[in-house]
Amino acid sequence: MTNELLLMNGYGIYVWTAFAFTLLSFASLYIVTKIQYTKEKNKFIAKFGTLNSERAASAKSQSINREILSNTSSI
Amino acid sequence: MFKFFEPNKIFSITSRAPRYVLFLFVIILSIGLMEALVLSPEDYKQSHSVRIMYVHVPAAWISLGIFSMITFLSSIGYIFKIRNFFLISKSLAPSGLVFNIIALVTGSIWGKPTWGTWWAWDARITSMLILVLFYIMYLVSWRIYENDDKAFKITSIITILGIVNVPIIKYSVDWWNTLHQPASINILSESSIHSSMLFPLLIMTAAFALFSLLIFLMKYNTELIKIKNKGLDRL
Numbered sequence: 001m002t003n004e005l006l007l008m009n010g011y012g013i014y015v016w017t018a019f020a021f022t023l024l025s026f027a028s029l030y031i032v033t034k035i036q037y038t039k040e041k042n043k044f045i046a047k048f049g050t051l052n053s054e055r056a057a058s059a060k061s062q063s064i065n066r067e068i069l070s071n072t073s074s075i
Numbered sequence: 076m077f078k079f080f081e082p083n084k085i086f087s088i089t090s091r092a093p094r095y096v097l098f099l100f101v102i103i104l105s106i107g108l109m110e111a112l113v114l115s116p117e118d119y120k121q122s123h124s125v126r127i128m129y130v131h132v133p134a135a136w137i138s139l140g141i142f143s144m145i146t147f148l149s150s151i152g153y154i155f156k157i158r159n160f161f162l163i164s165k166s167l168a169p170s171g172l173v174f175n176i177i178a179l180v181t182g183s184i185w186g187k188p189t190w191g192t193w194w195a196w197d198a199r200i201t202s203m204l205i206l207v208l209f210y211i212m213y214l215v216s217w218r219i220y221e222n223d224d225k226a227f228k229i230t231s232i233i234t235i236l237g238i239v240n241v242p243i244i245k246y247s248v249d250w251w252n253t254l255h256q257p258a259s260i261n262i263l264s265e266s267s268i269h270s271s272m273l274f275p276l277l278i279m280t281a282a283f284a285l286f287s288l289l290i291f292l293m294k295y296n297t298e299l300i301k302i303k304n305k306g307l308d309r310l
Contacts, residue, residue, distance in 0.1 A: 005112070005113065008117075008122070008123035008124075008126070009117070009122050009123050011122055011123040011124040011126075011188055012123070014124055014127065014184050014185065014187060014188050015112070015123055015124065015126045015127055017184055018127045018130055018131070018180075018181040018184045018185065019108070019111075019112070019126075019130055021177065021180055021181065021184070022130040022134070022177050022181065025173050025176065025177050026173075026286055029169065029170065029173050029290055030289075030290065030293075033169070033290055033293045033294055033297070034293065036294075036297050037293050037294075037296060037297045037300075040297050040300040040301055040304065041300055043300075043304055044300050044303060044304050047304060
């Protein structure tokens with residue numbers, strides 16, 4: 001059963017390579033996108049930390065900024 | 076109506092959605108892989124190599140769908156000056172490119188056991204390769220042009236030129252003699268694919284669509300944070 005699933009009448013090498021390539025592409029794209037997201041978010045948090053209280057209050061008045069600063073946007 | 080699409084209003088949704096989409100994607104993909112690799116029958120002619128269809132076809136469909144969507148959004152965005160439509164288009168493009176590459180590579184892998192060759196300069200395959208070039212030009216343009224207005228204009232032109240290629244891809248198998256087989260699934264007429272193969276194909280398509288939605292949401296959120304970073308610099 002396992003052998004049959006792996007070999008697939010001699011087509012296993014093609015089938016498994018195609019599926020592996022697809023899943024690997026998915027994983028790579030996900031990781032790259034996740035890294036970019038985390039980098040931008042950290043940059044935002046770092047910049048926010050350097051603002052004085054008046055500017056920070058002004059920035060915090062925007063709901064989108066509060067959302068970014070909260071942990072809800074991480075997956 | 077377009078106010079609904081304002082980033083400030085939808086960020087609370089787009090920032091929370093990825094975790095649910097990821098969860099759903101993993102479930103649907105697991106079912107799809109089980110169906111595609113184990114439960115679906117082998118083809119009487121192509122034997123088990125037909126299983127490559129379950130990754131090749133959804134990837135091709137989604138890459139074409141995403142490019143069409145990008146063109147539509149860029150055109151509407153350019154005409155009505157809706158900046159957010161460009162942001163959506165830009166966020167959709169990376170997954171469209173990856174799906175296009177998956178379609179080409181898996182098609183090439185499928186070609187070896189069925190046609191006896193990895194590659195042929197066949198109308199369908201060549202037109203899909205041209206689509207990859209349009210995706211690359213589109214994404215590179217966003218990197219090259221820092222001026223937003225110029226980037227909007229150039230990317231819109233690229234998508235409009237590229238969309239001409241989409242019907243060529245679709246009908247290439249009917250217009251020319253190609254190695255590639257004609258479509259087995261037709262919306263308007265009867266499909267020639269058996270339900271035992273159609274079901275896994277649809278499940279895998281749903282999984283791939285969810286993955287592109289996941290990447291789109293993550294990319295869109297990244298772009299919004301980038302804009303907000305620029306906003307903090309100006310404070």
